[in-house]
Amino acid sequence: MLTIARLFTLLSLVCVVTLAPASAQIEAPALDYVAVPDDFSLPPGMSFGSTSGVAINSKGNIFVLARGPNPLMEFDPAGKFIRGFGDGFFDRPHGLRIDAQDNIWTTDVASHVAYKMSPQGRILLVLGSKGSAGEFHPYGHLRFLNEPNDIAVAPNGEIYIVQGHGRAPPAVLKFDRDGNFIKAWGKKGKGPGRIRHRAFGRDRCQRARLCRRSQQPAHPGV
Numbered sequence: 001m002l003t004i005a006r007l008f009t010l011l012s013l014v015c016v017v018t019l020a021p022a023s024a025q026i027e028a029p030a031l032d033y034v035a036v037p038d039d040f041s042l043p044p045g046m047s048f049g050s051t052s053g054v055a056i057n058s059k060g061n062i063f064v065l066a067r068g069p070n071p072l073m074e075f076d077p078a079g080k081f082i083r084g085f086g087d088g089f090f091d092r093p094h095g096l097r098i099d100a101q102d103n104i105w106t107t108d109v110a111s112h113v114a115y116k117m118s119p120q121g122r123i124l125l126v127l128g129s130k131g132s133a134g135e136f137h138p139y140g141h142l143r144f145l146n147e148p149n150d151i152a153v154a155p156n157g158e159i160y161i162v163q164g165h166g167r168a169p170p171a172v173l174k175f176d177r178d179g180n181f182i183k184a185w186g187k188k189g190k191g192p193g194r195i196r197h198r199a200f201g202r203d204r205c206q207r208a209r210l211c212r213r214s215q216q217p218a219h220p221g222v
Contacts, residue, residue, distance in 0.1 A: 009017070083121075104116070
């Protein structure tokens with residue numbers, strides 16, 4: 001039960017917070033990690049471009065997706081450079097994921113495609129048609145992508161892509177493990193069936209959640 005004394009204390013705290021100067025410093029909570037500067041060793045003459053994705057495989061190796069030469073780079077757990085590859089694959093790489101079999105999945109928002117690559121970097125599957133944005137091929141046999149931002153792979157192999165980076169309408173597309181289109185849903189906006197999201201996250205139940213840059217994860221999904 002809220003006593004008079006407790007109520008007075010709460011009101012006092014509210015007044016202090018309300019009347020505190022805007023310039024007052026708010027102490028940030030302690031983080032459970034420590035940033036390590038210059039942790040990656042690159043070969044002489046090589047540098048990161050604008051990085052858009054990071055993923056870790058089952059061996060602990062770190063993959064970085066960047067915009068520039070050698071857009072995909074692999075490092076060992078200590079940050080030692082192993083290899084760079086992927087030249088000619090991308091126009092504007094964006095999303096990067098690694099599945100339970102260490103296959104590498106990427107998206108390209110400019111060329112409107114998503115790739116599945118083997119752990120060795122060989123392309124195994126292409127979703128969409130490079131340079132073609134929209135919904136379906138004129139003959140109806142192929143589902144196009146339109147600014148695919150991110151990709152997620154379910155435990156059963158089903159593939160989910162969230163698209164719409166700015167000019168294209170946002171949507172989530174679902175494919176089977178072989179890349180056959182199943183369905184799409186979502187329109188821009190707020191409310192049921194409407195989305196404003198650009199990325200996937202996973203919760204502790206292994207459900208994909210749609211996320212956007214400026215706010216907390218939302219919309220639990222598959």
